Amino acid sequence: MSAREIILARLRAALDPAPAPVEVPRDYRRDGAVDLDLLVDRLIDYRARVHRVAEAAVADTITGILPTGATVVVPPALPPAWLPATVTALPDDDLDTTAIAAADGVITAAAVAIADTGTVVLDGSPDQGRRVLSLLPDLHICVVRAAQVVANVPQALTRLAPHRPLTWISGPSATSDIELNRVEGVHGPRTLHIILLP
Amino acid sequence: MTRTFLGMPATAPAGVGHLRGEEPFPAAARRALADAQLRRNLGHATATIRAKSAGVIGEVPDWERLRAAGSAIKADVLARLPELLEQLEAAVTAAGGVVHWAADANEANAIVVDLVRATGSDRVIKVKSMATQEIGLNEALEAAGIAPVETDLAELIVQLGEDRPSHILVPAIHRNRAEIREIFLRAMPGVDPELTDEPAVLAAAARRFLRQTFLSTSVAVSGANFAVAETGTLAVVESEGNGRMCLTLPRTLITVMGVEKVVPTWRDLEVFLQLLPRASTGERMNPYTSMWTGVTPGDGPQAFHLVLLDNGRSAVLADEVGRQALHCIRCSACLNVCPVYERTGGHAYGSVYPGPIGAVLSPQLTGVADNASLPYASSLCGACYDACPVKINIPELLVHLRDQAPHPRGEAAVMAAAAYAMDHPALYAAAQRATRLSRLTGRRGRGLPPPLSGWTAGRDLPEVPAQTFRQWWAQR
């Protein structure tokens, strides 16, 4: 008998007599209108910095965030208009991790944002890139369109494709491991900027 | 061994892993209670997390409905566990992963050691995982000449301090910032000697210390919070980004997961991703959640192994009352509200699973006889049941397991005699009179004899009145 057969046989024996089928009650909230102000409130509460600007002002906003000459990692299909001329772009044509880690920041789009929890979700689309891009630089600028914002977690899951590598981000890297107080800044980016477009 | 025997539900083997303590709970608790620093650290930390968690749970108008859904999904998982695991295996395999089955801790450790050896690496980076703690994977890796590096801050504190974890979520909860600073100064290579005890400074020290290790290690070992049977998607919920590092940077990822962590559908995550962060760290959402399905070309590890672990879970599943302990999503809410845990800390429980859930899960995984004192490590106050996001009725389970625990012979005799007397009113009345008499002698004496002396060590006994209620009633 293989371990697989042994385990499955054990579990089947453990379930004899068969338990009654279970009906899952799904009367929790799924509906809900999107409240952009709530999203902003939740983001700020977890120490993300939020900029609400028109799409044409993204590059200027980033100019205000990153010093002139800063190096930024750029996923393959990031809208070029978002990039200010003041920064040095490092397009991800298979950048090695050392180069990514040495960059001053990274700019990505997002797949979904959740107002209820102050979360942005990246799904590895070409305007967001590989997971490592938004992980190693110490500063992450994430551009979210209002149309990508949903009210709650159930709505987010219906928009996301499970087979894509997903990263849910709620504020900068943090820990509660010291006396159970939340402290920002461990291994992930210590600074998170969200640029929220109409 | 016969095939029939192999296929019957089995408890976790002894001699490997960390499910059994070295001494009974009351003895270990007694020592812990005397540690004033521990008491203070735990009191502060649990009060902080209780307040935070209550705040964010209060924001959710449908919390009770989410709890009901979470509980029902888990009950459904257990009822269909074999088919869901086969479905998960097929989905992970189709997505480029390799699924391994481990009947117990020894098998799981051997599988992981072999997989790491095959990569040629002599080091693995680890995401905090209860399953790998349970099976003693670090010891097995070290014995094979492979260095396991814990990357979660609290696990790192425990590892550098040559300590043991004392909490499911925050294994170093028993340490305060000053103690953490001392551990870092003593044991963290290259640490800044000017290190202060500011939490942000301590976190930054861990960042610097681990960064190069993250970038240069080719194998990671993780646990899993959830695995979706229909899609083959794995999910790890974390805060610091060490999880993302381990799940993204290495070439090979090995995930060790208890079989009960499977959930049927993608949609089911919508319940648990609301319940878990609010119940565990008291956040609306934890900073990072990673989800991956098999292997994604060009992004993250290009080799993915999933180890499905039984190690006693089939024995838990076989108990119709006890199996609800397998609902547990390892949030630690029951620890944080438990008045016993708050005072004794996690080490007193012996097992890697401390607190109320540990008091019911550990004895079931090992067989009650191997953890016989744990079901009694509770005043049955019920705070854990109220706090549990998947509605595990821990008090009911404790009582259920006490019934299976081996009883001291003297106690059993007394309980039998008491039950007999209470079922015979004349004897009962005589016993009431005897209580009065013993009180009279007790007033001259030195309190109650063992094992009842624990009471009179710290409390006075009430004066038994001259007349019972029923005597008074009869004379009315």
Added chain:
Amino acid sequence: MRIALFVTCLADTVFPAAAKATVRLLERLGHEVVFPEGQTCCGQMHVNTGYQEQAVPLVRRHVRVFDPYDVIVAPSGSCVGSVRHQHAMVARRAGDVRLASRAESVAARTFELSELLVDVLGVTDVGAFFPHRVTYHPTCHSLRMLGVGDRPVRLLRAVRGLDLVELPAAEQCCGFGGTFAVKNADTSTAMLADKMRHVLSTGADVCAAGDASCLMHIGGGLSRLRTGVRTVHLAEILASTEQGGTMSERSEPVVAS
């Protein structure tokens, strides 16, 4: 209304004052109290210590004794909790389905004192007088097993002369837990120490609760430390009046050694 008193073995033997107060209170409110003679103990100690089999005859006896009554009251959240949440389970485990269903029926008619007063009798002001500074410990089984909520506090607020002060960390267990206090005496004592610290911080001269067992525990500690704070059962406070005196009998612990 005709109300059967489930006195509980502890109140019967050690704290008859709480049981007598329950009788006086209900009679003062115009109800008839009866005391079914064959009652002994609900069996909670056996169930909670791991002796469910020995509890079966006690459950059977309890169900037989109380089945004839429409309304049953006990001055104990814990014992009502056992009747409501354990009796049917014990019967079912013993394979006695008929006993389980009778136990459920009895349980549905069994009330803790504050539940009876507020929900069944519809009264929060029972006309009591108790001129003391009182803090109230909600007791775990009343609070969480029965969910009595603020019923006891509403009753206490209506008592004339009573100065009710809030107990910090009121919802934390006092550390009694039946045999827990013996098997894990050190942990129990640590919990009791915190409970006493909170009681003393209120400046109350009386700590009240709806369970004699928890009061025995807290009172045993307060007495040992000679704090001068006494424990009083909710029923005794509610039974007290200007005319009848406010404390007919003392029920606090005495020095054991």
